[in-house]
Amino acid sequence: MKLCVDAFDIENKNTCAMTVEKPTMCPICHTSFGGDYVSSQFIPTSNSNKGLVYVAYFCSCCSNMFFSKYSKDWNTHGYLLQSFPRKQKDKTFSKHISLLSPNFVKIYNEALQAETEGLTEICGLGYRKSLEFLIKDYLSFQFPDDTNEIEQLPLGKLIKEKIENRNIKILAERCAWLGNDETHYIRKHEDYNVQDLKRFLDSIITYIDSELTVLEALSIDPK
Numbered sequence: 248m249k250l251c252v253d254a255f256d257i258e259n260k261n262t263c264a265m266t267v268e269k270p271t272m273c274p275i276c277h278t279s280f281g282g283d284y285v286s287s288q289f290i291p292t293s294n295s296n297k298g299l300v301y302v303a304y305f306c307s308c309c310s311n312m313f314f315s316k317y318s319k320d321w322n323t324h325g326y327l328l329q330s331f332p333r334k335q336k337d338k339t340f341s342k343h344i345s346l347l348s349p350n351f352v353k354i355y356n357e358a359l360q361a362e363t364e365g366l367t368e369i370c371g372l373g374y375r376k377s378l379e380f381l382i383k384d385y386l387s388f389q390f391p392d393d394t395n396e397i398e399q400l401p402l403g404k405l406i407k408e409k410i411e412n413r414n415i416k417i418l419a420e421r422c423a424w425l426g427n428d429e430t431h432y433i434r435k436h437e438d439y440n441v442q443d444l445k446r447f448l449d450s451i452i453t454y455i456d457s458e459l460t461v462l463e464a465l466s467i468d469p470k
């Protein structure tokens with residue numbers, strides 16, 4: 248939907264009439280709507296009527312303001328570039344995973360937020376950290392008497408010596424390798440990236456979730 252605005256030109260101190268495309272979604276709460284127009288500012292590039300337009304909107308669903316940035320060409324239309332601040336939709340995990348490791352869920356979603364914000368050089372560290380919490384909480388659940396040892400041991404040693412499920416062991420080991428690539432100066436596995444790390448992590452989650460679901464099923468007594 249097009250919106251006619253009188254943007255305040257911050258260089259020339261006058262207003263500049265133009266049309267902009269309303270965003271279709273609030274970038275914070277992801278409600279599908281355009282937002283209520285609040286104000287707009289135009290920042291011209293030197294001595295021209297081209298430039299950037301910032302339009303402020305108010306979202307009545309989450310009671311936040313957000314900005315949309317537009318590129319204005321020679322004509323009077325602003326082209327939507329992006330809206331911010333962007334808050335990613337948290338990834339939801341099964342009840343088993345959420346109960347097993349709330350810290351994993353928190354760290355994973357913080358890494359996801361970093362990735363959404365375009366912080367691609369550091370989100371991998373977050374996913375690597377979430378892997379460590381997931382594996383340690385999983386093993387502590389399996390071996391409650393060894394919790395202190397599990398908390399102290401390095402992840403690689405734990406994966407090698409403690410994980411009994413072969414598929415989880417393989418995935419966790421490779422996932423840790425790719426995660427280490429995200430933290431070190433030299434990348435050892437150049438054909439893989441953060442998306443592969445996430446794929447492996449997702450598979451580990453599926454296997455652990457299945458194991459926990461089987462345990463839940465076993466707890467049902469015949470009647």
Ligand SMILES: [Zn+2]
Nearest residue numbers: 273276306309
């Ligand atoms: Zn909102």
